[in-house]
Amino acid sequence: MGTYGGDEVAALVLSVGHTWTQAGYAGEDTPKSIFPTSVGWVDTPPEADKGDDADNSEDTQMQDVSQQQGANNDSNNIHKKDADGGDVAAQPMGAGAVPSKKKKTLRGKYYVGDGEISCWKPDMEIKSPIKDGLVEDWDALEQIWDHAFLKRLRCDPTEHPLIITESAWNTREIREKLTELAFEKYNFPAFFVAKDAVMTAFAAGRPHALVVDSGGDMTSVVPVYDGYVLRKGIMRQSLGGDVLSEQALQQFQSNNVDVVPQYLVAKKSPVEVGQKPIVTLRDRAATASFHKMMQMRVIHDYKESVCQVSESTYNEQNINARPQKPYELPDGYNNNFGTDRFKIPEIMFNPKEFLKNPTSEQENFVGLPKLIFNSAQSCDVDFRPTLFSNVVLTGGNTLFPGFADRLHWELNSIPHSYKVKLHAPGNTVERKCGSWLGGSIMASLGTFHQLWISRKEYDETGPSIVNKKCV
Amino acid sequence: MATGNDVREIFQLKPSEQVRRVHKPEKKPEGISRELYGLIGNNVSTVAFNNPLYKPKLNVSKKAVNWTWRPFVNPSRDDDLVLHHWEKTRTDPNEEYRFYKFNKAINLIEFSAEDYKAHLQDSDWTLEETNYLWDLCRRFDLRWTVIQDRYEWPPQEQDRMALQFYNGNNLTRPSITNKTEEASEPATAIQPSSTVTVQPSSTTAPSGTDGAAMDIITETSSSLATPSLATQDTPTQEITGNADSSATTMGSVVAATEMAATEAAAAKVPAAEVPAAEIPTAAATTTSAVAAPEVTSAVTAPEVTTEAPVPSTSLPTSVSTSAPTSSSATTVTAAASITTAEKATTTPMEIVSFTPAKTRSMEVLKNRYYTINRILTKVRLSDASQAVERAQLLSSLSYDKNREMERKKNLEILNTRTPEQIEEEEALYLEARRIDQNEKKIARERENLLRLLSTRDIYGPGGPASAGLAGQVAGGGGPGSGIIISNNSITIPSSGPSGDNGASRPMSPSVGKNASGAAMAGGTSAQTGPVKKRKKAPKGSVQAEETASNQTKGSHNRRPSNASSVNDGPSNGLPPGVQVKKEKLTPGAYLRSQKMTPVVSTKLQRVHATLSHLGLPLKPSMPTATVMSKWDQLSSNIVTLLDIKKQVDKLESDLKVVKMRRGSASGVGLFPASGGGSGGASSADGNYGVKREGTADDSGVPGQVKKKKKKE
Secondary structure (H helix, E strand, O other), X not given: OHHHOEOOOOOEEEEEOOOEEEEEEOOOOOOOEEEEOOEEEEOOOHHHHHHHOOOOHHHHHHHHHHHHHOOOXXXXXXXXXXXXXXXXXXXXHOOOOOOOHHHHHHHOEEEEOHHHHOOOOOOEEEEOOEEOOEEOOHHHHHHHHHHHHHHHOOOOHHHOOEEEEEOOOOOHHHHHHHHHHHHHHOOOOEEEEEEHHHHHHHHOOOOOEEEEEEOOOOEXXXXXXXXXXXXXXXEEXXXXXXXXXXXXXXXXXXXXXXXXXXXXXXXEEOOXXXXXXXXXXXXOOOOHHHHXXXXXXXXXXXXXXXXOOOOOOOOXXXXXXXXXXXXXXXXXXXXXXXXHHHHHHHOOOOHHHHOOOOOOOHXXXXXXXXXXXXXXXOOOOOOHHHHHOOEEEEOHHHHOOOXXXXXXXXXXXXXXXXXXXXXXXXXXXXXXXXXXXXXXXXXXXXXXXXXXXXXXXXXXXXXXXXXXXXX | OOOXXXXXXXXXXXXXXXXXXXXXXXXXXXXXXXXXXXXXXXXOOOOOOOOOOOOOOOOOOOOOOOEEEEEEEOOOOOOOOEEEEEEEOOOOOOOOOOOHXXXXXXXXXXXXXXXXXXXXXXXXXXXXXXXXXXXHHHHXXXXXXXXHHHOOEOOOHHHHHHHHHHOOOOOOOOOOOOOOHHHOOHHHOOOOOOOOOOOOOOOOOHHHOOOOEEEEEEEOHHHOOOHHHHHHHXXXXXXEOOOOOOXXXXXXXXXXXXXXXXXXXXXXXXXXXXXXXXXXXXXXXXXXXXXXXXHHHHHOOHHHHOOOHHHHHHHHHHHOOOOOOOOOOOXXXXXXXXXXXXXXXXXXXXXXXXXXXXXXXXXXXXXXXXXXXXXXXXXXXXXXXXXXXXXXXXXXXXXXXXXHHHHHHHHHHHHOOOHHHHHHHHHHHXXXXXXHHHHHHHHHHHHHHHHHHHHHHHHOOOXXXXXXXXXXXXXXXXXXXXXXXXXXXXXXXXXXXXXXXXXOOOOOHHHHHHHHHHHHHOOOOOOOOOHHHHHHHHHHHHHHHHHHHHHOHHHHHOOOOHHHHHHOOOOOOOOOOOEEOOOOOOOOOOOHXXXXXXXXXXXXXXXXXXXXHHOOOOOOOOOOHHHHHHHHHHHHHHHXXXXXXXXXXXXXXXXXXXXXXXXXXXXXXXXXXXXXXOOOOOOOOHHHHHHHHHHHXXXXXXXXXXXXXXXX
């Protein structure tokens, strides 16, 4: 036990990413629970809500407003609701971190977890509370915490210290709110916030690393020096798996193929390759966000089973010689995919050429190798060889076959005289849960326990203590 | 070998009663064959049996070790956080936490404000900034990469508070902290310098900054320096305007005032300035105002209330905003800081203007750190007794900033070479190596050649000419073209009157004595030449030689003894670097025939052929000393001649090859076809120049040999 410096204190490790949330106990090699970060909710009708807490007149007023806004099921409206809600909530609650009841009435019932959100319900909105690595929607985040601790791990938060991961560019406000949430609502005895890049480096067993994290929402490159993030070297862009999925969807649409998600399919018959599907659809009205998520789920499966990265520079002729792969959509449409399946992940390496119909933001995307190179280049010249020999690859978007080979090839073709060494765990879980794993390792180290933020320290200093202790 | 019993005997003890057990091999009974007995007898089996290992059975009888879920306190922590872990029940619950010993902190050299004033002044640094650097060093354990990454002076609010934390000051609950800089990408945080200078009387300066959001921080300037004041610093007024994404400039004015009552009026200056500066901010902010109660408490700190409570307290509530910025918005911070002098006098503010949050390069930071360390080490270890320690410390603290910067610059260049550049460089390197190797080869060849030539020179009649050649070659030759002169052939201890051919080989008495001295030193001669005389000899010998050399110029090269060669080494016309081979003296009694230099067996055949060509017998018929010495000369000359001939043949064939190649490469050829003969060959490079001279001299050799033969 003492041989590897471990000392288990039954800490919980929580890593909330844009797409997936991982929760488990420190010291284990896999999270106990992995579920989508996206939460669903159904707006409660005002009449029903009045019955619940009719004593609060302010609530009723709020609901009216929400009802008007909720009339059109546009996800953009949710932002407005948040803003308004935050406005009202802020005054009595101080920093506004402790969520108000009103928001709950606004949204009604929440659905968290794979089984709940992927089950069709009319009027259910779906959204991920994390955007660009930052928490956007605190109510939804709270639901996730609830779900993770109470429904999945089924533990008593007052008995376990908690360590969570955050993005390297997280803001101070968010960390303070997280701290407040941990201590005020859940009463954790101790708490810590770790940078996910550092944790990934830790999981790879490296004190210095250049962590390349490509997730659903975004891709980031973060240099880590001896367990500290070098802020000036952080490079990121919102080019992630979701953009790729969107492009794949566009690819289908340009071929006049409608991607029908599973929940709409009642009955299907087998058809020949490339023929129109023979399908009976269910009459299920759903919100746009739900439909989108279910479509993305199909595309996600398509990406996982078919897409591949060319091991060297994309060459149409070579790609044409590669074997095609068959894939069948939920409605029975099936086809063999050749070059298309290479074009999608190619966006990661050459967005200028392969990204179709880019938005103004997307036009500025650069390829991943360039991003990595820029990040390393902004660090001290003495440190660069170390960075290049410790490139750690993580995130679900890097799991395309051939991704690591290609990245290695690209990094070597950029003119420099460093030796590039890519660390890409072959194990899928390790690749997906890199930061969780690092947190799990770190929180079970005996030498780590002096770093926890304790309840006492929080009471003395307030939430801002997190900015001092977790650097 | 002493046994235990011997020891006992020495100590006069009884012999041990231990019965010596002698392993007595059991005797094989009669009538049983050896093989059979080997099988049935109680002998040790010759075959090793490995008992198959099964999974060990559960040992039910042995009690399992008990483990307990036990609380523990980590002494590394300031607070008494109780965590739980599993421990073996039998361990002591009060034992110190196992990992406490790993909690190490680095030892930084400390300095006080007095130290700073006395020794550490630097025009580029202030005490506060130096302290800030020191705090970063402590926080990040001298990880310079991280320190440089986080270095921002004046420090942001977060760092300031963290510094106080690390400085060990007790923190009160801090005022609201609304900073958005972190949200912006660090790389894009460009800070334009808008330096603001406030004169004591004029109070308009802060409004002189752009009408964008203002961030005004009032603090005591000595917060970092003096801990007592740092506690006053905690109720920091901070009013942050959060500009929306279009208005991306945020000016922050850090007005640091000493909270002395006498300076209350001075403290009022930035406070009074607040309203004017804040108005545009309020208009610009679109996010919701989150006013924390702490702000008001912070602003109404007792020190401020006397003079400027009204304007300052009214502002934070109306203006302070807190919202995570939209991350796409790049927030550019312009922090104009105004620091008042920290003198607690009644003189009005002495304004020091700062450029906004500046970063410094790692070399500058390191240089500052090491310089301070060096200075303080020098000052503190000034005793003579600590000189050694001090020297060691100082050498470990040396840091050359310029060299380091130069190194990094070069490293940068090195690392950003294109593949073409790398290729070219490698090609050049290979070329250089090839040239280098050729150089060595040429030098080696030249050396061999010169050895051959100079061997002849010693005996040759054209002394000055050949000496000139040697000098010329040695001067122009490459490294390692030393000339070794072997004078084996004159080792015959001819101390006595030296034969009949005194004309050709004049042996002055002094030379003779000299030679005898040398011979005697070898212990070979029966002569008892006085040793003292030998010491005197050189002077005479030099003179004698000068006269002798008038007669025969080559003679002065024949320095048989080491003594003479040492003395007239410079004067004998040999170029510097030319070694004179020492005479090999055979110890003990020997035959004269042993003095003959043996001819290498590989060349023996050809030497004999040459001798027969000259009409000489293989062995001299009258082997007197003189004849033998001549004979020796002759044979060595023949060897040399053969060598030179060989060399000439080789070079000529080389030349031919090169000429053919040149001719085929460029038709006519770059060089005029020179006479293929040895003498007049004009060659392209020095290599051939040497050869030419060598060949030119070759012509003399046969003549010489013939001459010598005639002498015989």
